[in-house]
Amino acid sequence: MTIKLENVGIAVRDIEAAIAFFVDLGFELVGRDTIAGEWADTAVGLDGNHAKIAVLTTPDGHGQIELFEYLHPDAIETDPTLPNEIGMHRVAFSVDDIDAALDIASRHGCYPLRGVATYRDIYKLTYLRGPSGILVMVAEDLTKNRGPAE
Structure with a gap:
């Protein structure tokens, strides 16, 4: 079996601000969409999943990030992650x-x-x-x- 890292997903409260930040750092916006429907509910595990998404690639073309701004269900605000917390941070x-x-x-x-x-x-x-x-x-x-x- 081969495995390849596709992207890192990041939920954000303002997708336009996040896109602007990463584009200014040199990323290239390669696609954006609004997703919803049964397939999105199944894939993500959220009923009524509806989100704006954007995919950006690093200038060297080897890495990607996918940004999500949830429209439904409502995004849940949390305290910013600390460097020593368990999980992706x-x-x-x-x-x-x-x-x-x-x-x-x-x-x-x-x-x-x-x-x-x-x-x-x-x-x-x-x-x-x-x-x-x-x-x-x-x-x-x-x-x-x-x-x-x-």
Whole structure:
């Protein structure tokens, strides 16, 4: 059996704001739709499932996220996930320039939880709160910009 990761699904309260955030980071919007009907109820396990969806792909074409804005049943507001809670809690992206990524995020009101850290002179990284309070990790590989003598 082969297995391939298709996408990471993220429920958001405002799909347009979430699309704008990810597009500004360099993602490409590859499709959007409104889903409803018996097939959607069965697949997702919610009666009366009705949602706006959008699929975005990373600039390298290897990863996708699928955003959902539930129209029915009503979305359930929860406290934002903490980094140490059990379960899925963040989506992570490598970037060529973390400062540029954080500048883009700040234009959407999204800021690091505490600051930017450097891990063993290999990565600069941070967690930030993205649209709808989702945790987004961005990391810059510091080894990619080093010359052979470093």
